[in-house]
Amino acid sequence: MNKPNIVILGAGYGGMMTAVNLQKSIGADDANVTLVNKHSYHYQTTWLHENAAGTLHHDKTRIAIKDVLDTTKINFVQDTVTNILPEEKKVQLENGELSYDYLVIGLGFEAATFGIPGLLEHAYTINSINSSRLIRQHIEYNFAKYNNEAHPKEERLNLVVGGAGFTGIEFAGELANRVPELCKEYDIPREKVRIIVVEAAPTALPGFDPELVEYAMNSLEAKGVEFKIGAMIKEVTENNLVFEKDEQREEIATNTVVWAAGVRGNSLVEEAGFEANRGRIEVTPDLRSKQYSDVFIIGDCALLFNEETGRPYPPTAQIAIQQAEQTAANLKKAVQGEKDFEAFTPDLKGTVASLGHDDAIGVVFDDKKLFGWSASAMKKVIDNRYLLKLGGISLLLKKGKLNFFK
């Protein structure tokens, strides 16, 4: 019998952990496993806000794929997926084509822009190393430029974060730590710089524990972050942001809008003809497409409902990693000729969000609330645990966040 071809698209949390688990659990004689990714590296999406603010260098966040994968067991193809043809069981790449018997789609997320005018052209998003590095450089350029113009422009120093979800809050926390350093470096008084978080809902972090939301807002406000709550962003131009609050139109002069107000699945999956909801494909309990039983979908491209609440599970790294583990186990069954795939059951361990490197909030183990140093340390433990799973102790020592007191 021919060896089946397993093709994994995307080396994010989902794709990378599927590949690593298959590397451990099946032999090279059992299946041809190919991982396709745009870059030669995997990156920790959950650290990108630090790279974007400039509080952490992006080389700490990215990990060379060949340092983690054994390429004698897993083929790695560095290329960009351009099209998925599920009827033909093929994937088109910029530089070639692959056929599969089983496909794993782990192509991640992109910003949801909700058709807001000017966002695509003028706002920045935190969704890859490239986009995050651009934000860091854009902010630095504006600080550098500020003192080099006859009439200094306030829009260069007004940094606007769109959305106070976890991404917006975490990014604002990093900015609050970074801005004093930038001010010192570029001879700019701190009081001239504004960090403004604009949130449409009646609260920051809608749906999260109110006591911790209050803690987070107080902590960030103490570091100089301003909040516009109940303020819906309506338009972004090169030098301006327009929002509506209490039925009044307001504007902020800015040429830095970082849009962190929602995500959707990679648009390639919708373009391939999968039925999608905000770019996410509703999957069977064992994480397969309802239309194509040989296609597994994991991470931010997958839509899975929590039967207890009737609501979808949020797109998180935590879930993407667990889905990858389940998918690798089911693929092992598939190559052994078994068809009774196991359903995925998430094991949600909680949520911890940073407020800069020195503060955080979280709810773990069902209902234990954490804030301050203990939450910050817990966040590092979570990050380090992932590195240990991915590449063992050597990767942890190389890339881990080992300083718990900074």
Ligand code: FAD
């Ligand atoms: P991703 O990790 O996004 O990976 C997708 C991969 O596919 C990337 O490597 C990309 O380069 C590749 N790719 C994309 N398109 C193509 C293409 N056309 N061809 C080839 N390759 C392609 N979740 C948590 O649980 N905890 C957190 O603390 C947390 N913090 C976050 C902080 C930030 C700033 C952000 C933005 C998100 C955070 N999340 C967090 C959410 C989490 O990062 C995502 O849910 C997670 O990354 C999804 O994993 P994934 O494998 O689906 O996709």
Ligand code: NAD
């Ligand atoms: P999100 O959808 O969770 O939050 C987006 C926020 O933007 C919401 O509060 C929403 O009300 C607001 N918003 C939407 N449209 C707006 C508009 N026009 N004007 C102003 N505000 C607007 O998105 P996210 O924060 O990017 O998170 C995406 C996923 O990643 C979530 O599942 C989240 O849990 C996860 N994540 C987790 C962590 C963590 O666990 N530490 C960190 C970051 C992201």
